[in-house]
Amino acid sequence: MWFWEKDSVEYEIFKKYERALVAIGINVSLDGVQTALEGCTSGLEDAFRSTIDYVLWLHKNEKQVFPNAILIRALQEQWKPMAWQDEYLELPMLESPGQKWWNAAAKMWGYDVRNQLVADVFYSDGTEFIKFTNGKEITVETAWRWEFGRVLEYASS
Structure with missing residues (x-):
C-alpha cells in the first residue's frame, strides 16, 4: 500500500499533513485515494494544503464535505491553495x-x-x-x- 520511501521528500510532506488530513476525514486506504496519491508526480503539498483549506471553508460555511473526493480532485487537477496559513495545522479541529x-x-x-x-x-x-x-x-x-x-x-x- 505505501507509495513513497520513508526517506523521500513525498513521504516527509505527507507526514507533515497526515494528522490534519486524517482529522478532516481522509482515508488513505481507499483505492481512489491511493491511485491519486500514486499518480501525483508534482504539487503534492499544494494539493494537501488546498484540500485542508477547502474543507475548513466548507465546514465554516456549513456545507457538505466529501474529503476523499476533494483530495482526489486536488491531486488530479493540481490545485493551488487559495488562502493557506500554516497556523491551520494548529487548529483544534485538525488535531x-x-x-x-x-x-x-x-x-x-x-x-x-x-x-x-x-x-x-x-x-x-x-x-x-x-x-x-x-x-x-x-x-x-x-x-x-x-x-x-x-x-x-x-x-x-
Missing part, C-alpha cells in the same frame, strides 16, 4: 485523536511526566499509536478507553 491525547496527557500528568513517559505518537497502517519510553505501545483508541490512571501505570512499568 488527530493522538494529538488531543498528547495535549490531555500534559494536563493530567504534567508536561515533565508526559515527556518522560511518551516517546512518540505516530500512525502505522492508518492506526494511531502511542509509543512509551519503556518500549511499550498502545493504540490511541485504547489509551482513551483506559483513561489516564491505567495508561500511567502501563507506561511506568
Whole structure:
C-alpha cells in the first residue's frame, strides 16, 4: 500500500499533513485515494494544503464535505491553495485523536511526566499509536478507553 520511501521528500510532506488530513476525514486506504496519491508526480503539498483549506471553508460555511473526493480532485487537477496559513495545522479541529491525547496527557500528568513517559505518537497502517519510553505501545483508541490512571501505570512499568 505505501507509495513513497520513508526517506523521500513525498513521504516527509505527507507526514507533515497526515494528522490534519486524517482529522478532516481522509482515508488513505481507499483505492481512489491511493491511485491519486500514486499518480501525483508534482504539487503534492499544494494539493494537501488546498484540500485542508477547502474543507475548513466548507465546514465554516456549513456545507457538505466529501474529503476523499476533494483530495482526489486536488491531486488530479493540481490545485493551488487559495488562502493557506500554516497556523491551520494548529487548529483544534485538525488535531488527530493522538494529538488531543498528547495535549490531555500534559494536563493530567504534567508536561515533565508526559515527556518522560511518551516517546512518540505516530500512525502505522492508518492506526494511531502511542509509543512509551519503556518500549511499550498502545493504540490511541485504547489509551482513551483506559483513561489516564491505567495508561500511567502501563507506561511506568
